Amino acid sequence: MGTPLPRDPIADAQRNWERHGWGDVAAPMAAITAIMRTQQILLARIETVLKPFGLTFARYELLALLSFARSGALPMNKASALLQVHPTSVTNAVDRLEKAALVARSPHPTDGRTTLIELTAEGRTLAKKATAALNAEVFGKSGFGADDVDHLIRVLGTFRRDAGDFTDE
Amino acid sequence: MGTPLPRDPIADAQRNWERHGWGDVAAPMAAITAIMRTQQILLARIETVLKPFGLTFARYELLALLSFARSGALPMNKASALLQVHPTSVTNAVDRLEKAALVARSPHPTDGRTTLIELTAEGRTLAKKATAALNAEVFGKSGFGADDVDHLIRVLGTFRRDAGDFTDE
């Protein structure tokens, strides 16, 4: 976006919160703001790596999900639930992936309401290549220490469970 | 988005990664995916709280930033840098806030290229109310423990610094 700032804007915000008498929530505010910003940075990195493949993160996620499905196909509503995005977002992604011949829609054999999304051969190949690139360029260079990764997984896992994402354990 | 899943989809993804021989990056992948999802959940909560005020998070952030500026006014490029978003995003937010009479554009006194954004009285009032609501409904109920908050601030702060957000310290 530009040159680095001389000071951490989120730390500044936290100080402002404290200065205005909201010290009791200043720290969570800073943590939440940091999560938002971190997501933005990570998403930008991911999109940069995926761009040469003609993929966006949303489309990649769908391809990756399908590549792990036993039959390489999933109902759209299942994909929506697993990716935790709105059904219309899946429709959007499938439209574009279908145009690129990476997935194909097919009617569900027994339920006329349901549409199955199926990975094409090219889709499977591209998913594999894109995953290798992401593993090498993003996940393998996250910059988080192993302990921090474990901590993030645990803390954010609890948060997501409490938020109603899943009922596991 | 819907009913909770029976199992954590991110933990499943991590297992899939390991099963496919990418065990060395499975954990960072899971941590990064969890950050993306957590951001989505938090953003939804924030937008829900801000909706009654006619604000989105992007617009709120700009109002809050201006409310902390000594003069209540900032150049657009400054706001862009501090919020860490693209200049066009600021243009967009200012357009809408200006239509709502919450901010006003004014020419910079000495630099003809620059436009100042200034908080109106209504803008300042609304910022205060919206902040109180966010503090009560989101930041005050984050669900993160105090230790976890500190850890998140530290780990994500390091990440953001390494990513080039700022040069502090």
Next chain:
DNA sequence: TCCAAACCCTTGGATGTCCTAGTATATTGC
């Protein structure tokens, strides 16, 4: 002094996300 390079903001386009319907198909209950 003067023109090229740098900088600032805006417009237009591509994507993604969500919400609110609307259409079609299944399921349920009487």
Next chain:
DNA sequence: GCAATATACTAGGACATCCAAGGGTTTGGA
């Protein structure tokens, strides 16, 4: 068996983000 309810997908609209490009303003070196 049929009507009422629930479920699945899609169309259209509102917003946000980024990139690329264009027009105006400053700055800096020849």
